[in-house]
Amino acid sequence: MSETVAIFGASGFVGKNLKSSFLNNTIRYEEISLRDLDWRHKFHSSQANVVINLVGKAHDHEQLGSKEEYFDVNLGLTQEIFSEFLKSNSDLFIQISSLAALEEVEAQIPLVETDGCNPISWYGLSKRAAEEWILKQKLVEGKKAIILRPPMIHGPGDKGNLGLLYGLLSKGIPYPLASFENKRSFLYINNFCFFIQLIIQNHDKLNTGIYHIADDDSISTKDIINTIRKVTGKSIPQISVPKSFIRFIAKVGDVVPIPLNTKRLKKMTSNLLLSTRKIKDALDITNSMISAKEGLEMTIRSFKDKKF
DSSP, rough: OOEEEEETTSSHHHHHHHHHHTTSSOOOOOOOOTTTTTHHHHHHHTTTEEEEEEEOOOOOTTTOHHHHHHHIIIIIIIIHHHHHHSSSSEEEEEEOOGGGGTTTSSOOOOTTSOOOBBBOOOHHHEEEEEEHHHHOOHHHOOOOEEEEOOEEOOOOTTOSSSHHHHHHHTTTOTTTTTTTOOOOEEEEEEHHHHHHHHHHTTGGOOOSSSEOOOOOOOOOOOHHHHHHHHHHOOOOOOBBOOOOHHHHHHHHTTTTTOSOOOHHHHHSSBBBOOOOOHHHHHHTOOOOOOHHHHEEEHHHHHHHTTTT
């Protein structure tokens, strides 16, 4: 059966890739822009049975955004869109949340959907507030709200942290944290689209609630460095500075404005993993996605091809 999807926030990196993925199957889509003063009428006229909310203010690593900016967008606009969904004939609402709504720094074992939430940034707190608000809304029979928590999404066209790291290391700048071992969950953009399509086509198997989505395997910072080395053919210096000295410098950074502090060091060197067992069990997903390392290599190659 053909599905019609209304996509809010379709102009960004994730939205552009999602639209492209729909071109090769029976899913039809319509972009709805909140900048259009008549967006409510356009949405209700679309006759979409699925709503995907990609609208959001992204994580600000320089911490320049205010609390009001994050909550106005990530909570306030979500409330407006969801309220129109409740009035519409659409039966499925897909909210793209974030791992940051659950945890932003460290987790030694893969996190599950029922774990306690520990957001610390305005981004994470506003994303969590949107999750909580949606889950409190009363849904009429036949309507569902699926909240997805991806880790960092990457792929060709991405201008996020992977691109910044590539830009530095491809110039031969040494990586000073080689003494740290870590594993983190990532999500290649094609795998994100894979999850979305399966959810749209099989949402009868899902209940309203939160679901984690991520690549099957974790990636370490060393994996990223080795991939950049492989793709560029350059020898990237890695300096194994003693952990105790790095931690001391990070503590100095807690009181003196230098690039490294304790919080940033944890984010760069700690484990942060997601369990995707819940959604895989519900949708009977087997090993049919692009591997994490293959996806990483394709992203890094795209940086090289564009001379990032």
